[in-house]
Amino acid sequence: MKSIVIIPALNEEVAIGAIVKRSLMYADDVLVVDDGSTDNTLRIAREAGARVIKHYNNLGKGVSLKDAFGEVSGYDIVVTIDGDGQHNPDEIPKLMAPIREGRADLVNGSRYLDGFDEETPAYRRVGQRVLDIATNITSGTNVTDSQSGFRAFRGSTISCYRFRDTGFGIESEMLADAAEHNLKILEIPITVRYDVENSSTKGPVTHGVGVLIKIVIDKIIRTLRR
Numbered sequence: 001m002k003s004i005v006i007i008p009a010l011n012e013e014v015a016i017g018a019i020v021k022r023s024l025m026y027a028d029d030v031l032v033v034d035d036g037s038t039d040n041t042l043r044i045a046r047e048a049g050a051r052v053i054k055h056y057n058n059l060g061k062g063v064s065l066k067d068a069f070g071e072v073s074g075y076d077i078v079v080t081i082d083g084d085g086q087h088n089p090d091e092i093p094k095l096m097a098p099i100r101e102g103r104a105d106l107v108n109g110s111r112y113l114d115g116f117d118e119e120t121p122a123y124r125r126v127g128q129r130v131l132d133i134a135t136n137i138t139s140g141t142n143v144t145d146s147q148s149g150f151r152a153f154r155g156s157t158i159s160c161y162r163f164r165d166t167g168f169g170i171e172s173e174m175l176a177d178a179a180e181h182n183l184k185i186l187e188i189p190i191t192v193r194y195d196v197e198n199s200s201t202k203g204p205v206t207h208g209v210g211v212l213i214k215i216v217i218d219k220i221i222r223t224l225r226r
Contacts, residue, residue, distance in 0.1 A: 031051050
């Protein structure tokens, strides 16, 4: 099965090269979306072997994923992974396996499937639980990590995703889209590093409130559409 790894990135010159190279160990291709970086993200990603889509202004993660998913025709498995180094590319095969085996259409890498790690900051625990509950109530899912950026998708289901949200609300929106189309969603545990920060996110409180508002708006839109 032909596979590609998508990496949305904003000013990730420190980690992007290693992530690209390690991802290429498990996938046929890597596509980086440089979302308005002002550092060397684009050059380093290309030198590491990735194809790059360049946004000359910061358009948001939702736009980055929309543009990337528009370029994955012909791939059987599409993996998304964040560009900041929090995720471990060596776990890519774990996410791909359920799709290869026909057990899932969307595999959600969960940092919290086995509960919160002792190193998880308190604000992350509270914020994550609120967003998970909101996502599960509004979309009818039962996930433990609604904001995970480490996922695998069956290529034939790509048309199910609408990409309305331009920012970080896209993670919850994609789960809602999958549920709306009765796709098989499976979670598997992944590891995470908390000693790196995603340069593309705002403060944790501002970020969490913004995502929560977008989840509610998305639910209203879906309800009105029916």
